[in-house]
Amino acid sequence: MQSAGLLDKKGNDVFEGDVVSFSIDDGWDYVVSKNGLIIYWDGCYQILENGIKYRINQCLEEDIEVIGNMYELERVEK
Numbered sequence: 001m002q003s004a005g006l007l008d009k010k011g012n013d014v015f016e017g018d019v020v021s022f023s024i025d026d027g028w029d030y031v032v033s034k035n036g037l038i039i040y041w042d043g044c045y046q047i048l049e050n051g052i053k054y055r056i057n058q059c060l061e062e063d064i065e066v067i068g069n070m071y072e073l074e075r076v077e078k
Helices: none
Strands: 003-007 013-015 018-025 031-041 044-049 052-055 065-069
Touching: 013 018, 031 052
Parallel strands: none
Antiparallel strands: 003 013, 018 031, 018 065, 031 044, 044 052
């Protein structure tokens, strides 16, 4: 697995294939918490959640937390 070049809120390295809990500002003055998979797509690392890709720089880095990886978890809970 390739490093995404950032640390989660606990100081763990984030890698492609990790399942993360993350928060994103949806543009309406509040933050939404979700779970997703770190992927490399279109030249950058993104978080895939329910068919939607979020660039990591759209997310609040201090709220990204590694909760497992795609090899450990069979299904990401909402």
